[in-house]
Amino acid sequence: MSSAEKVNKGGLPSLLISIADGVIDLGWGHPSEALHPLADVRRAAEFVLGGESVAALQYGAVQGFGPLLESLAGFLSNQPAYGMSVPPDQLFLTSGASQGLDMAATLFTQAGDTVYVEEPTYHLAHGIFRDHRLNVVGVATDAHGMRTDALEDKLTKTESPNPVALYIIPTYQNPTGRVLPENRRRRLVELAEEHDFIVFADEVYQMLHAGAPPPPPLAAFDNTPGGRVVSFGSFSKILSPGLRAGWVQAHPALSARFTGSGFAISGGGVSHFASNIANATIALGLLGENIARLRAAYGDRIRAVDAALREFLPGRCAYATPTGGYFFWLDLGEGVDTEALLPYAQWAGVSFLPGRLFSVDDAPSRCLRISFALYDADGLREGIHRLAQALDAYTADRDDHDD
Ligand SMILES: Cc1ncc(COP(=O)(O)O)c(C=O)c1O
Structure with missing residues (x-):
């Protein structure tokens, strides 16, 4: 037990994650303990706090810690997954x-506005939109992500109000793992300009490619005069989520809205201390090494899940092997309701997130999401073995009832 954990005498939880004993919970998109770069963050913290400077303990500048804005801009510009130059004036640091x-919802929307999302989409974004009292509408997707033809139809043919914003996860989508191709990225920005909405592009998995890099982030396609794309990046998936550090990348006219916000002016730069640590990991060359390690580890796990699915569920689920990110999206076929499968999974000692959770329309789903971020190859193999046992028991019960 760590000293920090020992301090917690009241029994209140320390972490967001909680898993019942003995269960392999494939529902959590959180990194394994072994993938947290403890030694790197310790070195970075010594770099920040080792001298006499107390600047890391002061309020930070409104746009964010200047040295990180500059080092991050340089770092992103050199990433194969970016394929674009990222000037520091396009960045604003977040937590x-x-x-x-x-914050984008605060700055760019008002209660009652409509926001379009992919159907299915990241379930926890729903909560953020709900807090802002937004009307959330799903847009159809296919194997390549949001269908821009369906989007155009919705924008031009439906009676419902046009969106003020559209939220999308273009790369290694949560929950499906899909990647939006370049032509759709381009079209999406054109539609945003034609129909006057802002695109919130959640690109937290952009650098986690297992093989060839994905298309550049959506901001690379935004040549509009006033800017249409706000792209969200995060150190959560490439360093550690506990740091609570990330960034927004957008046309300077849009990023200025963040910098000028009452929130930033009152509190100063968001996550100033964590930004100092993040900057040190770039300055010391540790961030690039960590991302390379993560890509290799997640690539191995993708292969492990793939092999286990073939071994334990041959012909019983359809999926596209993801090329990066955190997730497999499994389609268990006609007649399966993955929510109803959950109690069987609990019996078998495994868990997952049922597709319904990600549906804006709250539609029952034959799909489920599993994450390969939390468990190593052996844990994943055993989890899928148990999932197959759960599916056997569920199908046997269902077939008994049908007789
Ligand atoms: C699509 C997506 N956006 C945002 C987040 C959360 O990111 P952060 O830790 O940077 O707030 C996650 C984490 O699961 C995610 O999958």
Whole structure:
């Protein structure tokens, strides 16, 4: 037990995650303990606090800690997954994509406005939109993500109000793992300009490619005069979520809205201390090494899940092997309701997130999401073994009832 954990005598939880004993919970998109770069963050903290400077303990500048704005801009510009130059004046530092999205909703929407999302989409974004009393409308997706033809139809043919914003996860989507191709990225920005809405592009998985890099982030396609894309990045997936540090990338006209917000002016730069740590990991060359390690580890796990699905569920689920990110999206086929499968999974000692959770329309779903972030290859294999046992028991019961 760590000293920090020992301090907690009241029994209140320390972490967001909680898993019943003995269960392999494939529902959590949180990194394994072994993937947290403890030694790197310790070195970075010594770099920040080792001298006499107390600047890391002061309020930070409104746009965010200047040295990180500069080092991050350089770092992103050199990433194969970016394929674009990122000037520092396009960046605003946040305490993660969730806080950035919440802030964007504050700055760019009003209660009652409509926001379009992918159907299915990241279930926890629903809560943020609900807090802002937004009307959330799903847009159809296919194997390549949001269908821009369906989006155009909705924008031009439906009676419902046009959106003020559209939220999308273009790369290694949560929950499906899909990647939006370049032509759709381009079209999406054109539609945003034609129909006057802002695109909130949640790109937290952009750098986690297992093989070839994905298309550049959506901001790379935004050549509009006033800016249409607000892109959210995060250190959560490439360093550690506990740091609560991330960034927004947008046309300077849009990023200025963040910098000028009452929130930033009152509290100063968001996550100033964590930004100092993040900057040190870039300055010391540790961030790039960590991302390379994560890509290799997640690539191995993708192969492990793939092999286990073939071994334990051959012909019983359809899926596209993800090329990066955190997730497999499994389609268990006709007649399966993955929510009804959950109690069987509990019996078998495994868990997952049922597709219904990600549906804006709250539609029952034959799909489920599993994450390969939390468990190593052996844990994943055993989890899928148990999932197959759960599916056997569920199908046997269902078939008994049908007789
Ligand atoms: C699509 C998506 N956006 C945002 C987040 C949360 O990011 P952050 O930790 O930067 O708030 C997650 C984490 O699961 C995610 O999957």
